[in-house]
Amino acid sequence: MSDSRKIAIDVRGAVKRYGDFTALNTVSLSIYDNEFFTLLGPSGCGKTTLLRMIAGFEEVTEGAIFLFGDEIADLPPNKRPVNTVFQNYALFPQMTVLDNVAFGLEMRGQSRPESRRAAGEMLELVQLSDFASRRPAQLSGGQQQRVALARALAPKPKVLLLDEPLSALDLKLRKAMQMELKHLQRETGITFIFVTHDQEEALTMSDRIAVMSAGALQQLGAARDIYERPHNMFVADFIGETNLLEVTVREVRDGRAICSLGGGHILSGKSDQEVRIGARVHISVRPERLFMSDAPTDAEGLRGRVRENIFAGTDITTLVDLDEGPNLVVRTSNSDRGNKRIFEPGSAVYVNMEQEAARLLMD
């Protein structure tokens, strides 16, 4: 991600207050052109507020928003070359599917035949040409979703905003739509800003993710970056599943903090920040980065006993009670069974981790 790429949306110090309540607290971020960008966070974290500020439905209390270099924070929504896919789709019920898709083009001043022709092409792109003359209510949820997408893409916006558009669909349809959205983004080359609370969805689809919580940006980075190198406890906990262990720093050697967990367990983690000897910090390690053995592989093997194995299709989750310590979740992929062993409940085991897997988190 080089800095020479064009910036599509530049949010600078954006604040949103409703009376005494601060929904968004000084958020700054840049979204690149032609990027699939996701705002991810639990409900009430400010992600939708930020999206609606970019769309123009919410006023910016403080700060500025630039679209390809132009300040847009004071423009009404109809003057911004961005379009939105709404959570409830908001298809106009009194119009046909074709007229829905043509609406934006017509409002932009294109002639009726011209905008209908372009709308027809858009419907072809989302494979709904056969439904052009139907009313939205006569379509299934997934079809309505695609109409909403076609309607928002038809005027060729510079940026497409998607407000949890897949949340009303069932799992299978959602997975299919995730792929379709990703393809559409590649095909059209339009910048997508996608809002979701589903971290798995965010990881699957996004080029980059902004993790938000309590109105503030927690971490911004590529999907993999965020998953493997979370900056803080919130991100580590919210993205995927993790083992968060409270530890005390004993010594720092070659950029690694050697920590004690209590019960005689020793483990080390890598940290980007300075750590103080004696500090209480957390170590985060993903369940799939742990493996079990019946003898310690190095000094950091954690002694414990298998409580149970849970089979879940592609992998097996093992709960291990550490001796005089917390319990750990260990995940073994079924394709990994050749290298990694599964132990019966009750077996005494050592839990080991790859050196790079453990992350030290300050807060």
Add this chain to the structure above:
Amino acid sequence: MRRAKLDIKSYPGFFAITLVCLLILYAPLLVVTVYSLNDSNSITNWEGVSLRWYVDVFSGPESQKFKAAAWNSFTIAIIAATVATTIATLAATAMIRSGAFKLRSLSFGLISLPLMVPEIVLAVATLIFFNSVGFTRGYGTILIAHIAFCIPFAYLPIAARMQGIDASYEQAAQDLYATKRQAFTRILLPMMMPGVISGFLLAFIVSLDDFIITNFVKGAGIETLPTAIFGSVKQGIKPNIMAISTLLLGVSILLVTISYVVSKSEKTK
């Protein structure tokens, strides 16, 4: 039927109460309708079926008076309902679409209060108002009074409809480059139409039917159908009154049915 006692949905005695209520409500209407077809000068003796009193309404000695009154009633009802519906639509848009403002519940109270105030009080107040500003009583004063008291009747169905329309539709329209005005006329108004039609019909019926306020503000020499009927009845009830009443009843039933069908058809969509 012995098992009905076990049915938790059955309440003993309700059927009888229902019958009594229906009887009290509809028996007089039924009597008027049946006797409007009576071929007799008396309103009590039945002398066979005929349409002579309907003919009398349109060509009898009182027909001129009733025709003029009907013309007044229908023109006033159409104009009053149209104006009141327009005002109510704008009021509903302002009340429901402009977010939470400080005096919102007070405003709603002010709009719907006339529904709760005794009509006679409104009538006296309206009369005093017209006198104090020096309006000559006549067609104009009736019209103004009707517009005023029709607004809350038109407002309720329109506001109810608008409350059910999510704000995202207008936002979507504006997001797709429509101006605020276009978003209103192209998207919101068509979606509100069933409520607007219901509001209009309700206002129309209420205006057509009004007696008390009209009687106070109408002045001499001008009648609407209800005041003309009342005037006739004071000189003794004749069968032609029953014919007129039946015709009015027919108009009301027709309008209410239309209003019902319109709101129903929209809901099943």
